[in-house]
Amino acid sequence: MTSRQNRRDRSDRGIPEATVARLPVYLRALTGLQERGVATVSSEELAAAAGVNSAKLRKDLSHLGSYGTRGVGYEVEYLVYQISRELGLTQDWVVAIIGVGNLGRALAGYGGFASRGFRVAALLDADESIVGEEIGGMTVRHIDRLEDVIADHGVSIAVIATPAAAAQGLCDRVVASGVTSVLNFAPVVLQVPDGVDVRKVDLSIELQILAFHEQRKAGGPDEYGPRPGQDAGHYVETVRRDARPGNGNGMTRAAEFTESAT
Amino acid sequence: MTSRQNRRDRSDRGIPEATVARLPVYLRALTGLQERGVATVSSEELAAAAGVNSAKLRKDLSHLGSYGTRGVGYEVEYLVYQISRELGLTQDWVVAIIGVGNLGRALAGYGGFASRGFRVAALLDADESIVGEEIGGMTVRHIDRLEDVIADHGVSIAVIATPAAAAQGLCDRVVASGVTSVLNFAPVVLQVPDGVDVRKVDLSIELQILAFHEQRKAGGPDEYGPRPGQDAGHYVETVRRDARPGNGNGMTRAAEFTESAT
DNA sequence: GCGACATTGTGCACGTGTTCACAAGGGTTA
DNA sequence: TAACCCTTGTGAACACGTGCACAATGTCGC
Known part of the structure; x- marks a missing residue:
């Protein structure tokens, strides 16, 4: 996703990309707790709120330092501050919207x-x-x-x-x-x-990924048409050609995406 | 991300989630080529257009079946059809927008x-x-x-x-x-x-991830304030308390996100 | 002050994803 | 038909991410 993702050379301070992507989610859950006046939270509770495994949460937080208290949990306000700082949210970022x-x-x-x-x-x-x-x-x-x-x-x-x-x-x-x-x-x-x-x-990428899974739930891709697994034999070859678009099986949706919304 | 992601039990037809997430990107690149009248494309070219490694592209496509021709490449129109079918785009999906x-x-x-x-x-x-x-x-x-x-x-x-x-x-x-x-x-x-x-x-999650990397480029998180790595000694403990929000170091941005846009 | 308790922090094993490098195998030309 | 070229498809090694399970350790009650 980022073009720098392969620079795991310690100048990243060693925080894995996957962890960075989850920190904002934790932060949001924490600020929610903060508003409700919760002072302390366990990894189990916070993980549930963020929709992740508690071990993963603890490992993620451990990359920032040792900010929890064994037997008690994490202090909400303090953790909010630490994550904010790590993400660079304690300073302002100037944004321009183009389009x-x-x-x-x-x-x-x-x-x-x-x-x-x-x-x-x-x-x-x-x-x-x-x-x-x-x-x-x-x-x-x-x-x-x-x-x-x-x-x-x-x-x-x-x-x-x-x-x-x-x-x-x-x-x-x-x-x-x-x-x-x-x-x-x-x-x-x-x-x-x-x-x-x-x-x-x-x-549209998100929608297409959903469509893929939705299709799976409904019983796999179109029942007609070939899906050679390992057996790319000559039978497949024949059907293959027949299944081509332009041969009358409805391949009419080829228009490129038009970003007419923006 | 999806709650079914851990169902890698072969009813998925064995297509890895990471591959599924890239198929829409390939599809878009392919329809672009199609519009420009390109009939055939090599994994190298398509990979460049999609912004990925060519070996990764070939492995991804190999999960759908053996749809390339050695020494030549992939037939654009045919591949468009196969990916569309795999993603479930050959049928219509009814969407409701709430809000x-x-x-x-x-x-x-x-x-x-x-x-x-x-x-x-x-x-x-x-x-x-x-x-x-x-x-x-x-x-x-x-x-x-x-x-x-x-x-x-x-x-x-x-x-x-x-x-x-x-x-x-x-x-x-x-x-x-x-x-x-x-x-x-x-x-x-x-x-x-x-x-x-x-x-x-x-x-806002995307922006926060960008902010994290932007901060790194600028020389790491705020130079002041503690960042205990392994050494969680008593010095750190002291500074820790001092660095807490509410002690006068600008932790005033705690308001929860307000999704006022929708 | 001390023991019981609760929860963190992490070693380890496993699964997933990525990349290299090359054998396999169509196409093409002579 | 045969030899050559080019690109696919994939084995294998490596890197990354996840989750279990438990030792380490701070807190609280007595």
Whole structure:
């Protein structure tokens, strides 16, 4: 996912990527407990709230240091602080949202941004008709100003919410401006140089994964059609050709995804 | 991620979860090639387009069967069909979107839904003031009708795009109505019975992961404050207490995430 | 002060995922 | 037909992630 995932060379402080991905979940569960006035929590309870195994939770937390008390559990407030610090949430991060379509608007209004050290400093779009519009107290600026905006505000995270066709070009521009963290909502695989992290949020991929499992529950993939396991014999070869799209078996959904939403 | 992930008991047809998660990416790359009129592609080329290692690509595809030709590569159209079939995209899946805030609207208008066998059959919300509203050719219906709508349309995938507080209750209701696949945008960990798949899309988690890496690039977590590695001695103990939140070192960002966007 | 108790932190074994490197085997040309 | 080339498919080694089970250890009651 991130292009740096294979740099397990101790400058990562040795925190496994899988652990990093779960820390925000723990953090959210902990802040929930905090609001309810809970002062202390055991690994068992916290693990249940976060939907993970308790041993995994303990191992994850042990990577941050030894912050629990044997026989008692973890002090909620203290753990919130430690995880926040480890994740870098004790400082502010300046975010720019690129692409102000439906999705970009939703993101601009998203409360989760402001509440945890992420400050949206700019909204940018190429469409002249929405440049100048006010959204959530911010004025949409023209994409031509991208480099200026990044430099002026010290943007460190770019959120790309444009149509697929525009994404790579804009990504190149933000990277050229020195941004090294990109959150991509466009349905394309962004190519970036080493040292730049890209994370992808892709609705249709998630749906397709669900469809796969749903199909399995319903009794495996289409009963007709070949599924050679090991036996790629000549029988399979024959059916194979027959099963090809364009031969009358409904392969009519080949249109590329259109990211018309953004 | 999915609650069925540990069912590697051969009824999965032996396709690893990691492979399933990449198939949609390959599919997108392939349809892109198809549009450009490319008939054949090598594992090397396709892997580059999908942003993965070519050996990994070949191993992934080998799980579907032996669909390449040695010395030549893979036939694009045929592979598109096989992956589509394996993912269950050769049939239609009926989707209901629950929660019609900013995000729900963005999802309702998302082109990626319609183009690949996902049909949005209903929009539901609890807010009386938007029930009856027309969005993208669909009328928003009241959440009270949830069970009826699921049964009438044969909904098999529920997309939850509500505030965090409402998500678990609605999830319980859709599961009780027989839905076994849920895509959750609300920032909570949904608890579901075995046999139900939940996938989560969580913006703020992604941002926090980026922040972690960004912080590392900038030289590790806040230089002040303790980070006991192995040596949890008494010095650390002292500083530990001092570094606690509430003792004047800026731990003021404890507010829970507010999913005000939906 | 001390023993019983509860829960953490972790060694270890196992399963999953990734990558290298190469044998297997179609296609193509002479 | 045969030899060569190119790319697939996969064995094997390695890296990573998970979960059990228990020893280590802090707390609390007496």
